[in-house]
Amino acid sequence: MGSGQPLPESVPAALARGASIGRYIVLAMVGRGGMGEVYAAYDPELDRKVAVKLLRVKPGNGVSLAEGRTRTLREAQAIARLSHPNVVVVFDVGTFEDKVFIAMEYVEGNTVTYWLQVQQRSWKEILQVFMDAGHGLAAAHDKGLIHRDFKTDNVMISRDRHVRVMDFGLARQVQEKTGPGGAPLTVSGAMAALAKKGESGVAPPIPIRIVSGSSAGTDGPPTMVLAADPAAPIPIEGRSTSGTFDARLTRTGAMMGTPAYMAPEQFLGTPTDARSDQFSFCIALYEALYGERPFEGSTMMTLTANVVHGNVREAPAGSKVPPWVRKVLLRALMPRAKDRWPSMEALIEALGKDPNVQRRKWLAAAGGVLFIGGMFFGGRALIGDQNQACSGGPPKLVGIWDLQKFGESEPSRHAQIRKAFMATGKSYAPDVFATVSRALTTYAQSWANMYRETCEATEVRREQSPEVLDLRMSCLRSVSVVSGR
Numbered sequence: 001m002g003s004g005q006p007l008p009e010s011v012p013a014a015l016a017r018g019a020s021i022g023r024y025i026v027l028a029m030v031g032r033g034g035m036g037e038v039y040a041a042y043d044p045e046l047d048r049k050v051a052v053k054l055l056r057v058k059p060g061n062g063v064s065l066a067e068g069r070t071r072t073l074r075e076a077q078a079i080a081r082l083s084h085p086n087v088v089v090v091f092d093v094g095t096f097e098d099k100v101f102i103a104m105e106y107v108e109g110n111t112v113t114y115w116l117q118v119q120q121r122s123w124k125e126i127l128q129v130f131m132d133a134g135h136g137l138a139a140a141h142d143k144g145l146i147h148r149d150f151k152t153d154n155v156m157i158s159r160d161r162h163v164r165v166m167d168f169g170l171a172r173q174v175q176e177k178t179g180p181g182g183a184p185l186t187v188s189g190a191m192a193a194l195a196k197k198g199e200s201g202v203a204p205p206i207p208i209r210i211v212s213g214s215s216a217g218t219d220g221p222p223t224m225v226l227a228a229d230p231a232a233p234i235p236i237e238g239r240s241t242s243g244t245f246d247a248r249l250t251r252t253g254a255m256m257g258t259p260a261y262m263a264p265e266q267f268l269g270t271p272t273d274a275r276s277d278q279f280s281f282c283i284a285l286y287e288a289l290y291g292e293r294p295f296e297g298s299t300m301m302t303l304t305a306n307v308v309h310g311n312v313r314e315a316p317a318g319s320k321v322p323p324w325v326r327k328v329l330l331r332a333l334m335p336r337a338k339d340r341w342p343s344m345e346a347l348i349e350a351l352g353k354d355p356n357v358q359r360r361k362w363l364a365a366a367g368g369v370l371f372i373g374g375m376f377f378g379g380r381a382l383i384g385d386q387n388q389a390c391s392g393g394p395p396k397l398v399g400i401w402d403l404q405k406f407g408e409s410e411p412s413r414h415a416q417i418r419k420a421f422m423a424t425g426k427s428y429a430p431d432v433f434a435t436v437s438r439a440l441t442t443y444a445q446s447w448a449n450m451y452r453e454t455c456e457a458t459e460v461r462r463e464q465s466p467e468v469l470d471l472r473m474s475c476l477r478s479v480s481v482v483s484g485r
Contacts, residue, residue, distance in 0.1 A: 015039065021096050024052050024103055035167075036099065040106060043091075050091060051106045054099045065098060072100045079168050082143050086136030088156065088166040104166070109158035116152065116288055123289055123321045129155075130285045131348050132163035137281060138344035140168055141274040148272065150280040151261045152288065259300070260293060264308045264335045275337040278347055282332035289321045294333055310335040324355055390459055393451030401440045403448060450476060 014029040014037065015021070024041040027049070031038040036055045043050050055076070057068045073095060079102070080090040092103040112129060115121075133155045137147060147154075147168050154167045263279035265272050286294040294312045297303025305311075312333055315326055328350045334340050341347040394403045402411035410418075414437065421433040454476065458469040 021052050021054065021101050022092070022094050022103075024050060024101075026052075041103070043103070049106045050103050053102045053104070054096060055102070056099060069095060069098065069100060076100055076102050078143075078145060082140055082145060082168065084136055084139035086132050086163055086165060087139060087168070088164045107156040107158050107164060109156055109162075112152040112155040112157055112163070112288075115157050121288075123325065126285070126288045127325070127351060129157060129161075129163055130281070130288065131351055133165050134281060134344050134348045134351075136163070136165035137274075137277050138348065140165075141277070141344055146272065146274060147277045147280075148266075149258055149261075150277050151258055151284050259303070262307070263337070264310075265337060267304050267308060273337065274344060275340045278332050278340055278344055279337075281344070281347075282329045286329050286333070289325070290316055290319055292316065294329070308335060322354075322356075325351070390452050390455035392455075393448035396451075397444050397448065401444045403441070403444055447476065 014032070015026045017026055017028060019026040021039070021041065023045055024043055027040040027042055029037055030040050030051070036053055039052045039054070041050050041052045042048075055072055057065065057072050073093060076090075076093040080093050083089065088107065089105040090102055091105065094101055094103075110118075112133070115129070116126070137150065140147060145168050147165070149167060150165070154165065156164045156166060158164070258280075261280040261283045263272065263276040265276055283294055292313070295303060295306040296311070296313045297306050310333065312330060315321065328347070331350075332340050332347055341350065397403060399413055402413055404411055404414070418433050418437075421429045421436075426432075451473075454469060454472040457464045457472075458466060464472075
């Protein structure tokens with residue numbers, strides 16, 4: 001959970017093993033981030049291992065320490081009411097000194113960030129993990145909770161591949177008095193100004209400051225200056241953490257989330273909702289699938305402009321991710337919230353509809369209908385005199401699925417069925433008909449050959465008795481009916 005940055009002197013030392021947080025006994029620190037620390041702890045009352053997150057609360061922006069702690073506690077209690085298989089379970093909330101703590105289930109596993117890095121994953125594996133996480137987000141949205149900071153660092157995957165989202169609703173927007181003449185200037189306001197650089201040609205010379213924040217104000221290390229010059233280079237390509245600025249771009253910030261995964265409305269300081277989570281979700285999914293983020297930008301200014309204007313980069317050459325997946329992602333990454341998917345449920349449903357799978361199902365269903373229909377009517381037509389000539393097999397298929405002779409035009413029955421397929425208006429109807437036609441022709445030819453072989457064994461070669469002929473003909477009829485099913 002740490003960022004890799006040196007901690008300021010004002011950050012308190014980690015609690016020692018054996019220290020108490022409420023009734024919980026500290027075992028070890030397992031992570032430290034902008035919002036606080038996470039400890040592995042023991043719950044003596046219920047005899048279980050838990051994870052306890054300590055959230056820093058500091059006064060600021062006209063909010064006292066007591067009021068800030070009350071607000072944070074109230075939000076933590078709201079999160080504790082959320083129960084879903086794809087959300088980390090919160091057991092308890094409370095206060096510890098000037099902090100708020102959240103006791104939650106201890107997940108034996110790793111973050112999805114680690115899961116992606118430890119080995120190559122197929123696009124189908126990645127999609128399934130993210131869809132599970134999406135169900136967790138959808139459940140939170142149903143309860144009126146917005147995550148505001150979705151990224152792979154905030155998703156756990158256990159050893160049994162169970163996916164859980166954590167850290168709901170804990171990122172908040174704060175203000176910094178950095179404007180000219182001491183006037184209040186929101187960080188998002190600075191970003192909005194930067195996003196308009198293309199219109200004026202000049203970027204305003206203001207420092208962009210990102211701080212960790214809670215509803216009470218800043219809750220983490222002192223303000224981190226991303227760049228005194230907004231055009232200063234910031235290496236953020238792919239999943240690498242090659243520079244200080246990339247690490248900071250992927251830390252929870254004052255602009256209601258982590259800069260690299262924020263929606264346009266978070267940059268611009270306009271109202272956020274569940275569709276903001278959808279945007280962040282698809283940035284993370286895009287990065288997991290393609291190995292790079294959707295919005296290019298070697299500077300904070302460029303990144304912001306690309307996000308606000310919806311300039312999604314082209315897919316990497318040779319990517320195995322199907323075009324239909326990219327199409328789903330592009331809708332979720334639209335600059336205007338109203339143009340995205342109406343909900344997380346709708347997005348997840350779209351990600352689960354592989355058109356290739358749907359096409360195969362449709363083909364199988366269409367073929368099954370033809371076989372059932374053909375064999376039903378064929379069975380009735382084939383009940384006749386068993387002492388007929390050995391060439392009587394193909395005539396019995398006339399009107400059902402005629403065996404076309406070399407040089408003859410397409411049988412009327414074939415043309416009739418082809419017309420029915422074309423009438424569906426589906427672009428893949430010709431291919432489906434061709435596949436079904438081949439299957440039916442192969443089946444009909446095999447049946448006719450078996451009919452001739454059975455007849456000739458008695459009538460020509462005299463190798464079997466008339467009684468056996470009757471039995472074999474009866475078997476042929478049975479096979480045709482069973483296959484039709």
